[in-house]
Amino acid sequence: MNDQTKEIWELLQASGIVLGEPPGRGDSSPPWFVKALLAFSGWLAAIFILGFIVAAFAPVFKNSGVASVIGVILIAGAFVLLRMPANAFVEHLGLAASLAGQVLLVYAIFDFADHNEITAWLLMAIFQAVLVWFMPNFVHCVVSALVAAIAVSMALNEMEIPYLAAGIVLFGASYCWLNEFRYPQQMEKIRAMGYGLVLALVALKGMTRFGYSAFAPRFLQHHGSLPHPWVGGIIIGAVTVYVVWRLLQYYGQPMLGRLSITTLLATLLVCAVSMNVQGIAVGMVIVCLGFWSANRVLLGLGMVSLLFYISSYYYLLDTTLLDKSLSLLVVGLILFVVRWLMQKIIPAANEVQHA
Amino acid sequence: MNTLRRQLIDFIDQGVIPKEKIDVALAALKVTPDGKSWRTFVDHLLLWLGGLALAFAVMFFIAYNWAALGRFAKFGMVELFIVLAITAYCKLAENAIASKVSLFVATISLGVLLALYGQTYQTGADPWQLFFNWALLMLPWAVIGRFPAMWIVWIALMNASIILYFMTFRGIFGFVFGSESGMLWIVFLFNTFAFVAWQVLEKAWGWLAESWAMRLLAVSSGVPITWLVLLSIFDYREVGTFPGLIWVVWLVAMGYIYRKVKRDLFMLAGCCLSTITVTVSFFGRHILHNGEAGAFLILAFMVVGMGGGAALWLKKVHQEWQL
Numbered sequence: 001m002n003d004q005t006k007e008i009w010e011l012l013q014a015s016g017i018v019l020g021e022p023p024g025r026g027d028s029s030p031p032w033f034v035k036a037l038l039a040f041s042g043w044l045a046a047i048f049i050l051g052f053i054v055a056a057f058a059p060v061f062k063n064s065g066v067a068s069v070i071g072v073i074l075i076a077g078a079f080v081l082l083r084m085p086a087n088a089f090v091e092h093l094g095l096a097a098s099l100a101g102q103v104l105l106v107y108a109i110f111d112f113a114d115h116n117e118i119t120a121w122l123l124m125a126i127f128q129a130v131l132v133w134f135m136p137n138f139v140h141c142v143v144s145a146l147v148a149a150i151a152v153s154m155a156l157n158e159m160e161i162p163y164l165a166a167g168i169v170l171f172g173a174s175y176c177w178l179n180e181f182r183y184p185q186q187m188e189k190i191r192a193m194g195y196g197l198v199l200a201l202v203a204l205k206g207m208t209r210f211g212y213s214a215f216a217p218r219f220l221q222h223h224g225s226l227p228h229p230w231v232g233g234i235i236i237g238a239v240t241v242y243v244v245w246r247l248l249q250y251y252g253q254p255m256l257g258r259l260s261i262t263t264l265l266a267t268l269l270v271c272a273v274s275m276n277v278q279g280i281a282v283g284m285v286i287v288c289l290g291f292w293s294a295n296r297v298l299l300g301l302g303m304v305s306l307l308f309y310i311s312s313y314y315y316l317l318d319t320t321l322l323d324k325s326l327s328l329l330v331v332g333l334i335l336f337v338v339r340w341l342m343q344k345i346i347p348a349a350n351e352v353q354h355a
Numbered sequence: 356m357n358t359l360r361r362q363l364i365d366f367i368d369q370g371v372i373p374k375e376k377i378d379v380a381l382a383a384l385k386v387t388p389d390g391k392s393w394r395t396f397v398d399h400l401l402l403w404l405g406g407l408a409l410a411f412a413v414m415f416f417i418a419y420n421w422a423a424l425g426r427f428a429k430f431g432m433v434e435l436f437i438v439l440a441i442t443a444y445c446k447l448a449e450n451a452i453a454s455k456v457s458l459f460v461a462t463i464s465l466g467v468l469l470a471l472y473g474q475t476y477q478t479g480a481d482p483w484q485l486f487f488n489w490a491l492l493m494l495p496w497a498v499i500g501r502f503p504a505m506w507i508v509w510i511a512l513m514n515a516s517i518i519l520y521f522m523t524f525r526g527i528f529g530f531v532f533g534s535e536s537g538m539l540w541i542v543f544l545f546n547t548f549a550f551v552a553w554q555v556l557e558k559a560w561g562w563l564a565e566s567w568a569m570r571l572l573a574v575s576s577g578v579p580i581t582w583l584v585l586l587s588i589f590d591y592r593e594v595g596t597f598p599g600l601i602w603v604v605w606l607v608a609m610g611y612i613y614r615k616v617k618r619d620l621f622m623l624a625g626c627c628l629s630t631i632t633v634t635v636s637f638f639g640r641h642i643l644h645n646g647e648a649g650a651f652l653i654l655a656f657m658v659v660g661m662g663g664g665a666a667l668w669l670k671k672v673h674q675e676w677q678l
Contacts, residue, residue, distance in 0.1 A: 002677055008362050008384065015383040017376045023369050029361070033624045034669045041631060041662025048655035056648035088670070089663035096659055181377045184367050251390070280404065291396050294360045294386045300567075306404075310411055314418075321419035325412045332408030339401035346394060 029138070029188075032297045038088075039139045042095030049074075049100040061107065068108035074101025075131075082137040095140060102131075121155035124148075138192050145196025146203075153204060166204050167235025170282055173197035174243045177289040177298070198286055198301050205279045206308035233278055237271030240281050247292060262345055266338045273334045276319070276327040279309030359384045399452050406456040409436075410463040417471050426475045433468045437461050458500045462493045462508060483519035486512045501560070503568040510549050514575070517541050536586055536598070543579035547605075550576045554617075570621050573609070580605050581629045588636050606630065618676055620669060627665035634661060 009022040053060055053070065060067050078098030081090050106124055113120035128148035132141050149172070153165035176194035180187065244267045245255075253260045274280045283306035290298030313324060363386055366372050372380050381387045388396065413436050417429060440461035447453040466489045472478070473485055490512035497505040521538035550572040557563040583598035606626055613622035635658055642650040 004358065005362060008359065009366075011383060012366070012372070012380060015379065017380045017383060018366075018371055023366070023371050029364070030666070030670050030673055031620060033621050034666060034673070037624050037628055037669075038662065038666050040628065041658050041665070044631075044635065045655045045658040045662065048651045048658060051646070051651035052648050052655060055646050055651055087663075088667040089659060092659040092663040092666070096655065181367070181381065184370075184374050184377065187364070187367065250387075277408075280408070284400065284404070287400065291393075292387060294388070310407075314415065321415045322421060325415035325419060328408045328412035328415060332405045332412060335401045335405035335408060339398060339405065342394075342397065342401070 035139050035142075038092065038095065039143060042092060042099060042139065045092065045096035046099035046103070049096055050103055053100070053104070060104070064108040064111035067104045067111075071101040071104030071108060074098065074104065077101075079135065082135060082140065091137065094137065098131075098135065098140060099143075102127075118155055118158045121151045121158060125151035125155060132189075132193060132196075138188055141189055141192030142196045142199070145193045146199045149197050149200030150203065153200070161231075163229045163232025164235060165232075166201065166278060166282060167232055167239055169197050169200050169204065170236060170285060171239045171242070173201060174239055174285060174289060177293055177295075178243065178246050180293060195297075195301075198298065198305075201282060201286065202301060202305045202308060205282055205305050206312050230275060233271075233275035236278050236281050237268070237275070240271050240285050241267050243285055243288065247288075259346070262341075266341065269334060270331075270338060273330050274327075276323070277313065277331055279306065279313060280331060283309060360386050402452055402456050406460045407463075410460040410467075413464055414467045417467050417474070420474060429471055429475070430468075433464060433471055437464045437468065440464060455500065455502050455504075458496055459504065459508075462496055462505065465489060465493055481519065481523045483516045483523055486516035486519060490516060501562050503563060503565045506553075506563075507568055507571060510546070510572070510575070513545060514542060517545060536583055539579045539583050539586070543576060543583065546572060546575040546579065566619070566621075570619075573622055573625060577605075577609075577625050577629055581632060584633050585636055588633070588640050602629075602633070614672065620673055620676075623672065624665075624669055627669065631658065631661045631665065 006022065009018065012018045057066075057070075060070055074097045078094040078101060081094030081097065084090050105127065109123050109127065110120045113123065125148045128144045128151060131144040132148060135141060135144065149169045152168065153162070156162055156165045156168075173194055176190050176197060180190055180194065183190065241264060244263060248255070248260045248263060270284075271281055283302050285302075286305055287299055287302030290296070290300070290302050314321075316324070363372075363380060363384055366380075367377060382389075385392075413433060417433065421429075440457045444454045444457035444461065447457060466485075469485050469489050469492075473480060490509055493505075493509060493512075497509050518538060521541070550569070553563060553569060553572055557569075580598065580602050584602045587595060587598045606629065609622055609626050613619045613626075635654060638657060639654055642653065644650075
């Protein structure tokens with residue numbers, strides 16, 4: 001045990017949270033980039049496994065029944081491997097086998113759905129959600145949650161309501177991060193789901209440039225425009241207000257107190273003016289959740305999301321650069337006004353007391 | 356903040372903190388921020404986002420190229436915005452964050468002004484000149500600004516101008532480096548120089564000591580040299596063995612420095628990633644001739660072996676450093 005761990009233990013002891021001697025060193029989780037390396041090599045190995053299956057058993061891809069049987073066998077094998085005591089090689093093999101099995105099973109699902117893409121994407125989302133729940137591996141859960149969220153957004157595109165995706169995924173991600181420590185037994189799983197959903201948001205917001213015209217082309221051919229795209233903005237706004245409300249609750253602020261009302265009103269104002277620039281509210285929520293949970297990776301993902309969004313927003317074809325410029329101008333000014341009001345209402349020397 | 360969080364998670368995983376006391380532990384270790392930290396954070400967030408939103412509003416407006424607005428009005432608007440940002444920087448000198456935001460906004464607007472100049476007078480200049488002039492003119496602000504984000508923007512602009520320059524002239528450096536690889540060599544040399552300079556200067560100027568900036572520079576140095584090695588694997592006649600030699604030197608230097616001199620697991624993980632990519636590509640190039648099933652299986656096991664070995668080694672180093 002190093003000095004820093006001892007210090008932290010003593011601090012917890014002084015607060016009456018723990019008693020006695022500190023425990024021995026646990027199997028601490030490696031940093032995010034080691035997990036990313038694991039995910040990368042897992043994928044690469046999965047591609048070669050698929051190459052092997054195609055080269056050795058070519059008929060697999062001609063018959064969705066055979067593909068699904070081999071896919072299920074690979075996933076079941078991966079489940080057994082991933083349940084074994086921690087071993088980097090076995091973990092890699094398990095990940096690679098599962099990913100290869102998933103590709104085969106997804107191929108079978110799309111074949112089974114027989115060109116009904118809504119059914120196919122929804123089946124895929126359910127399948128990935130099942131994997132999130134059952135697969136006993138962090139990296140696997142992150143990837144499955146990401147793919148599940150993308151599958152849901154694709155299904156919504158096919159249903160011609162693409163603007164709902166970001167709000168739904170944002171709600172899922174916020175719920176995970178707000179409840180990270182609520183269920184200690186499921187903490188790792190909740191965290192993995194949270195990362196997967198946030199990564200999906202970064203991808204969704206990064207694809208903003210394609211706009212609704214690319215998301216629902218068939219519908220636009222018939223109707224010219226999507227009905228009620230502002231519903232997406234309202235859902236994102238509602239999730240943002242929910243996150244702020246939950247944080248105020250966490251700090252024990254009374255709902256009718258001055259601070260709560262002012263904060264919620266300011267949040268509503270920011271959400272209202274950023275209706276046309278939804279990525280800003282999404283990025284702000286991720287950044288705030290990262291700050292709240294002292295999670296630098298999440299904080300960084302929030303910043304990446306904002307950066308991706310603004311560069312993607314430039315190329316969005318649904319609106320002119322003049323309109324975009326006006327929207328950004330209003331958002332910028334309102335953010336400054338909110339900051340000015342915050343300085344007036346809560347002067348730096350008179351901060352809110354921690355509950 | 357991450358260390359406290361990680362340690363607390365370890366304790367919770369080991370079951371030494373009861374469920375009902377987790378919130379108290381989060382507050383006691385200040386993992387969840389207090390009111391003062393929240394106020395400062397929200398203040399900075401609103402300032403950065405507000406400033407950037409305004410700068411991008413100006414950029415989008417100019418990009419729209421509104422015909423109804425005369426060129427003098429456009430120039431006046433952008434110049435006035437830059438003057439306002441610089442005035443804010445001077446006036447807000449005592450507020451570190453506000454002055455940084457102002458300078459950053461002025462830097463973005465400078466690029467907008469240069470783009471507007473090119474757009475209005477159709478100077479015939481190549482795109483690389485826009486980025487190069489932008490980098491040149493913002494240099495004094497980067498020097499006085501003394502914060503890493505400005506220097507990263509400067510390095511990014513230089514990268515953009517090198518790439519665009521190469522794309523325009525297709526290798527004035529061709530006589531030295533050959534054709535396609537020339538750009539990668541120049542980008543690699545420039546970014547490696549910036550990376551080394553950053554490492555040396557951070558000892559004298561503490562404000563440069565930001566791990567995210569150094570990691571970004573390490574990636575910007577590692578990606579072109581890895582790419583060059585991949586080129587030499589897949590198109591040997593084009594590049595030869597020289598990139599491989601430089602890559603090995605780069606790998607050994609990075610491994611030694613970040614394992615022994617200055618501990619940083621991210622850099623070591625990057626070296627592992629580069630090694631896996633190059634090794635698998637090399638063997639893939641030589642054994643995947645006719646798409647034989649056995650070759651795919653060998654490569655799959657090779658990736659699993661190398662990935663597992665890398666993860667195991669990184670975990671061991673990580674635990675060793677924690678002692």
